[in-house]
Amino acid sequence: MSSIITIKNLCKAYQRGSETVNAVNNVSLEVEQGDIVAIVGPSGSGKTTLVNILGCLDNPTSGELWLNDKKIFEAGLSLSEKELTLIRRQYFGYIFQKFFLLPTLTIKENIMLPEVFGIKADISEQRAAEIMDLLGISHRAEHLPSELSGGEMQRVAIARALITNPKVLIADEPTGNLDTKRTEEIKNLLIDLNRKQGITIILVTHNPELAQIADKVLFMEDGKIKE
Amino acid sequence: MNLLTLAYKNLKRRKIRTGFTIIGIALSTWVLVTLLGFNKGYEQSLNKDIDAMGFQIVLTAKGCPYEAATLMLKGGTGLRYITESLFDDINKDMEVSAATPMLMHAEFDPYKGENGGTIVYLGVDNKTYPQMKSYFEFLAGNWFKNANAREVVLGYEAAELEQREIGDMMLLTGSEEEFTVVGILKRTGTQDDGMIFLPLKTLQEVFKKQNLLTMVGIQLQKEVNATAYEDKLYEIPDIQVVSMAQVKNTIISLVKSAKVIVFSIAFIAFLIAVFGVLNTVLMSVFERYQEIGILKSIGALPKHIFAMIWGETILLCSGGSIIGIVFSYLFADISENLARLFLPFAPNGSLIMLSPEIIITAFTAITLTGVLGGILPAIRAAHIRPLEAIRSDN
Numbered sequence: 102m103s104s105i106i107t108i109k110n111l112c113k114a115y116q117r118g119s120e121t122v123n124a125v126n127n128v129s130l131e132v133e134q135g136d137i138v139a140i141v142g143p144s145g146s147g148k149t150t151l152v153n154i155l156g157c158l159d160n161p162t163s164g165e166l167w168l169n170d171k172k173i174f175e176a177g178l179s180l181s182e183k184e185l186t187l188i189r190r191q192y193f194g195y196i197f198q199k200f201f202l203l204p205t206l207t208i209k210e211n212i213m214l215p216e217v218f219g220i221k222a223d224i225s226e227q228r229a230a231e232i233m234d235l236l237g238i239s240h241r242a243e244h245l246p247s248e249l250s251g252g253e254m255q256r257v258a259i260a261r262a263l264i265t266n267p268k269v270l271i272a273d274e275p276t277g278n279l280d281t282k283r284t285e286e287i288k289n290l291l292i293d294l295n296r297k298q299g300i301t302i303i304l305v306t307h308n309p310e311l312a313q314i315a316d317k318v319l320f321m322e323d324g325k326i327k328e
Numbered sequence: 329m330n331l332l333t334l335a336y337k338n339l340k341r342r343k344i345r346t347g348f349t350i351i352g353i354a355l356s357t358w359v360l361v362t363l364l365g366f367n368k369g370y371e372q373s374l375n376k377d378i379d380a381m382g383f384q385i386v387l388t389a390k391g392c393p394y395e396a397a398t399l400m401l402k403g404g405t406g407l408r409y410i411t412e413s414l415f416d417d418i419n420k421d422m423e424v425s426a427a428t429p430m431l432m433h434a435e436f437d438p439y440k441g442e443n444g445g446t447i448v449y450l451g452v453d454n455k456t457y458p459q460m461k462s463y464f465e466f467l468a469g470n471w472f473k474n475a476n477a478r479e480v481v482l483g484y485e486a487a488e489l490e491q492r493e494i495g496d497m498m499l500l501t502g503s504e505e506e507f508t509v510v511g512i513l514k515r516t517g518t519q520d521d522g523m524i525f526l527p528l529k530t531l532q533e534v535f536k537k538q539n540l541l542t543m544v545g546i547q548l549q550k551e552v553n554a555t556a557y558e559d560k561l562y563e564i565p566d567i568q569v570v571s572m573a574q575v576k577n578t579i580i581s582l583v584k585s586a587k588v589i590v591f592s593i594a595f596i597a598f599l600i601a602v603f604g605v606l607n608t609v610l611m612s613v614f615e616r617y618q619e620i621g622i623l624k625s626i627g628a629l630p631k632h633i634f635a636m637i638w639g640e641t642i643l644l645c646s647g648g649s650i651i652g653i654v655f656s657y658l659f660a661d662i663s664e665n666l667a668r669l670f671l672p673f674a675p676n677g678s679l680i681m682l683s684p685e686i687i688i689t690a691f692t693a694i695t696l697t698g699v700l701g702g703i704l705p706a707i708r709a710a711h712i713r714p715l716e717a718i719r720s721d722n
């Protein structure tokens with residue numbers, strides 16, 4: 102089995118007052134290693150909820166989640182926050198619509214931040230330089246985030262996600278705050294990362310053009326996937 | 329980069345808030361250091377002052393002021409006398425190791441200062457007095473040559489006021505006679521500085537106080553119980569007994585009540601400062617809810633977040649207390665004057681003594697409080713879940 106993430110009959114329900122909201126409603130899905138998967142759909146359809154569970158940021162209410170052959174979630178099984186963090190460190194890099202860069206750190210320091218948390222893996226000045234090179238932000242290494250444009254900031258966020266060498270990049274509306282030109286740049290970058298580094302990408306987007314790069318596009322509505 | 333550097337850079341983000349918090353800590357450190365220093369300095373200075381009196385017990389006639397300062401306030405009146413025979417009796421007591429007779433005399437001098445003032449003469453025995461006041465040092469010259477010499481020794485300030493040097497002649501206000509200045513004392517910081525000393529016999533003769541004394545200074549044998557001897561002295565009629573031990577205890581108990589108040593104020597200041605730090609750090613944790621969530625999503629374990637936030641608290645407290653310690657050295661004079669303002673009695677010499685132990689105690693107390701108090705916001709931050717944080721803005 103070459104699928105890197107597998108979910109079976111996954112549900113996530115929220116209690117809103119007396120009403121139960123099924124944000125993700127019985128979804129099963131396999132993500133193949135090296136694929137780009139795009140999730141599209143109207144606002145409130147459960148896209149963010151779904152990718153957060155795929156990225157082990159959130160627990161499902163019921164159903165199963167596997168990473169390769171390792172079972173991460175099922176009813177009755179719950180991992181500690183520490184175990185989850187260790188899994189996340191090993192598998193995932195995340196980028197969000199907001200960039201969440203630390204304002205008092207330089208770009209290079211922001212990118213190398215995971216090193217502070219004892220993630221040795223491949224983090225080195227050299228790797229940081231390579232990644233900055235790849236993302237075209239080398240000349241910004243010593244700048245502060247406030248001196249950068251939105252597109253540059255998102256690239257820094259991507260660099261920070263890549264420095265730990267994740268197997269899967271989870272991107273929830275990565276271009277939501279960017280104009281067409283910057284969106285185009287990020288789009289090409291994601292294609293590059295996928296082709297050259299073999300990174301699996303799970304992408305949530307409202308932008309049809311960005312969704313085009315996916316090997317597989319999933320359309321979500323009311324917590325369900327309609328292909 | 330490590331977690332402490334990260335903590336430091338986080339603090340730089342809100343410079344004004346961080347600054348105020350640090351100033352709060354610095355001020356309370358200043359108060360703490362100063363108080364601890366005061367605790368030490370005050371008693372030392374007081375002991376020194378009292379030892380400087382040279383006598384353990386002073387006898388005066390009942391109701392008679394024994395302080396030159398009081399005498400001046402009263403314009404030189406109010407002196408009463410005891411007889412020399414009483415001194416002879418006391419001198420024979422086995423318990424007494426040394427005794428010295430003194431005669432104080434005050435004269436109004438219309439030319440002193442702008443509106444005139446009181447000049448105080450002290451007639452002392454040229455043998456026993458110098459022995460008891462063995463710590464007196466001369467700027468120039470020495471004591472009188474003999475018991476009837478027409479000579480004066482000037483206290484430091486008296487010499488400055490009269491503008492006299494050794495060998496000068498001076499006319500004593502209230503008499504027609506000229507005296508030779510034979511000695512000028514170094515500053516002692518006590519009332520002796522303003523005094524004009526004469527041989528006892530000479531003073532008695534010039535001002536017609538034959539066989540009269542105003543005071544007797546007494547030193548007891550080492551093994552003698554001072555209180556028991558004082559009780560014996562009380563039996564002599566029309567005599568006032570002033571014991572330095574009593575004076576010291578009275579002052580110390582007066583100061584103690586002042587100290588309690590000041591220490592409570594300091595304690596409150598300290599609490600306010602610590603709560604200020606906790607408030608700052610907690611607030612910054614809430615503000616950075618999302619950011620901390622992101623740190624967790626990029627691999628920070630709870631212990632890392634804990635260490636980062638804890639580090640911020642510790643940096644604030646230790647940084648603030650170092651600044652406070654510097655303050656307390658820089659503004660030692662101001663603290664000293666403030667203390668004098670509030671005290672019922674302030675001895676000469678420095679009231680506030682700073683020492684390495686005090687500095688270390690204050691630094692440790694404040695930093696330790698920060699270390700303990702910082703645990704709460706740090707735990708709070710460590711438990712932030714990445715997801716809640718990322719979502720919390722929608």
Ligand SMILES: Nc1ncnc2c1ncn2[C@@H]1O[C@H](COP(=O)(O)OP(=O)(O)OP(=O)(O)O)[C@@H](O)[C@H]1O
Nearest residue numbers: 115116117122124143144145146147148149150151
């Ligand atoms: N923490 C929560 N508590 C209660 N309800 C929630 C919570 N998070 C999400 N929901 C609800 O779950 C549903 C799915 O939300 P989700 O954010 O996954 O949608 P989305 O497809 O990402 O929408 P958008 O395109 O606007 O980002 C929504 O109805 C939302 O209100």
Ligand SMILES: [Mg+2]
Nearest residue numbers: 148149150273
């Ligand atoms: Mg969403």
